[in-house]
Amino acid sequence: MSTSTIEIRRARPQDAQALAEAHDEAWRAAYRGLIPGIELERLINRRGPTWWETAVRRGSRISLIMFGDMVAGYANYGRNRAKSLPYAGEVYELYLKPEFQGLGFGRRLFGHARRDLTGNGLASTVVWALSDNDHATGFYRxxxxxxxxRSSETFGTQVLDKVAFAWAG
Structure with missing residues (x-):
């Protein structure tokens, strides 16, 4: 009987291919039917291995949740980009491959991101989700x-509402 471990660690440049694959799978599952097809393809395709390798090399805070030697998902986080909101940190992205959703991986990864932000002086946290993404909004609630x-984002000709969720420090 083999046992797989679950670990969370910082992304490394050599993780770029696995990150691109996790991004692709997670975004297709999360946004199919919400973001228009051609726009979704464009957004996914611009985040290939080269994009991820560059982000890691430039020091972006990207943490991976690993199941054995497989990337199950990732979180990308740092300073809050919305200066109009009084929160220090922001989780820019938190995505899991579909087969790892509903198993507690997202909760663990989010907790890790919040602890890392707090450890870097960014205790209060905000995250944005598309309002119609019931899975994400339910998760953050x-x-x-x-x-x-609330705000909106345009994808091609479609305007989608989004909501910010926050946690105090």
């Missing part, structure tokens, strides 16, 4: 996130 702002 279950983690205690409070809806604090």
């Amino acid at each position: 279950a983690l205690g996130g409070r809806a604090v702002a």
